[in-house]
Amino acid sequence: MMDFSKLKPARDVAIVGIGSTEFGEHWNKSLRELAGEAGSKALHDAKIDPEEIQLLVGGNMSGGMFVGQEHGAGLFADYLGINPKPSMRTEAACASGSVAARVGFMAVASGMYDVVAVGGAEKMTDVSGETATSVLAGAMDQENEAFHGLTFPGVYAFLANRHMHEYGTTREQIAMIPVKNHKNGSLNPIAHFKNKITVADVLGSALVSDPLRLLDCSPISDGAASIIMVPAEKAKDYSDNPIYIRASAQASDSLTVHDRRDITTLDATVWAAKEAYQRSGLTPKDINFAEVHDCFSINELIAYEDLGFAKKGEGGKLIESGDVEIGGRIPINTSGGLKAKGHPVGATGIAQLYELVEQLRGEAGKRQVDNARYGLAHNVGGSGATVVVHILSNER
Amino acid sequence: MPEFAVPFHWRNFRKRYSLIGSRCPVCGRYFYPERHICPVCKRTVKIEEVMFSGKGKVFTYTVVRVPPEGFKIYAPYIVAIIELEEGAKITGQVVDCDPGEIKIGMPVEAVFRKIRSEHESGIVLYGTKFKPAK
Incomplete structure (x- = not known):
C-alpha cells in the first residue's frame, strides 16, 4: 500500500458556497429544475455570479434511465449560466457526486482553475419503484449478479447475513441505525423523512431481502446539491467562514461482490480512509463527526469498522453505546443520512459535504455538533467498487 | 434495462x-x-481456463422479496454466494429449497435452469442455479 502522506496537492482548496434542494418526492420539479435550484443557492451563498465559474463538474448516476436525459453536463451548464465554460458529468453510481467533488478539488488544487462549481443531481421518482430498482441494479455486475435476479437490497443482505454469522451482530443492533438516522432527520429541514421510528417499527416493517426490511433501506428520492470551490489562499475574498478540504481520497474494489477479499468489509472504504487519514495527517480519533453511506442500515455499521471508529466486528457495540448520537463521542449522519435525509443517488455525495459544511460553520441548528472541527464524508458507489472519503475542517 | 439484441x-x-x-x-x-x-x-x-465441478457450499444468502423487472413471478426466491470446492465464489439462485431452510454452510450443487424470459415471445434465458446437495 502506497504512502499518501508525501503526496501534497499544489495548493489547498476551500469551499465558499453551498446549496441544496429539499430531498424527497418532487413531483413538480424536473432534473434540470432541481440542479438549477441547488446551483443557484450555492452561487448566492458564495455571492458570485455564474460568469465567474470556470468549470462545472456534475455527478449524475443515470439521467438516461431515470428521465431519458443523457449529457446532463451540457444541460446543467446551460441552465446555470456557465456557458461557454467547460462542464463534465461524473458517474460512479451512488458515489457520482463525491467523484464530481474530487474532480473539482483536483482542478483547483492543481492550479488549472480558480473557481469551480461541483454538484450532484438525481430525479428518481418519474419511474416506478420496480424500474428504479432495475436501474439501480445497473450498478452491479450485470452478467454475474443482476442476471440472477439479485437486487441492491440483496447485495447488502449478503453482507448483513455474513456479518451476523461471523461476529454475532444482532438484527436489533442493525435496526438501531435507521432509528438514530430518523431521529436526526427529524431535525433537518431538508430531509426526505422527518418522522421518528422505533426498533419495533424497523423489525415489523416488510421484508425486502432477508434479513433487511423496508426501514433498513434508504428511499428513492429526488434532489440536488452543489458547492463552490476556490483556492484556500483566496477563500476569504468569497466567504467569512470558508471550509477547507483537508483530504480527498478514493479507492476501487471488485464490482462483483463474490470476488471480495472479505465480504464483511468494504476494502475500498478501508483504503480510501487510510489515504484520507494519511493526506490529512489525522487519525480516526481526531474526527469529530461523520456522514457515512447508510444506503442500507448494515452498511453504516460496517462503515464504523472500516473507517476506524470501531474495531472489526464491533460496529454493533458502537451503535448500542450511544456514541454515534448527536451529543455523543462521534455523531454519525447528523443530517439523517441516506435513510432519512434521502438518497437521490447522484446528489448524495455532495449532500454529505453540504452537511459537513453546515456543521463546521456552526449553522446546523438543532443538529449542531459542539466544537465541530474535523468532519468526514464517506460515499459508496454501488456495493463498494468505488468509495470516496473526504475530510473537511474549519481550520486550514 | 433495455431489451438487448440477440448477440448480447x-x-x-x-x-x-x-x-x-x-x-x-x-x-x-x-x-x-x-x-x-x-x-x-x-x-x-x-491465465488458465478451468471448468468448475459445480459443487460448493452457501457462503451467504438472501431471499429476494422485492424483485427487479422480469423476476416478479419467481419472488420470493433465494440468491446466494456459493463457495465452490475449488475456492472461487459465484453468485446464483438456490432452488428446490424452502426460503426457511437455507443456511450458511449448506452443501449445494449446480443445476442448469431457466433464469427468466424477456417477455411472452422474447428470448428465454438459461443459466446455472444451485440446489441442495444430497
Missing part, C-alpha cells in the same frame, strides 16, 4: 451454460467469471 445473450451462452472460470498460474487462485488478469497477483501472465 448469444455471446454469453457458453459461459452461462457451463461454469467456466480462471486459474492464476502464479498464485493458484481460482476465479469466476473468467478474467484476463489475476486481481491478487496483478501480473501479466497467461
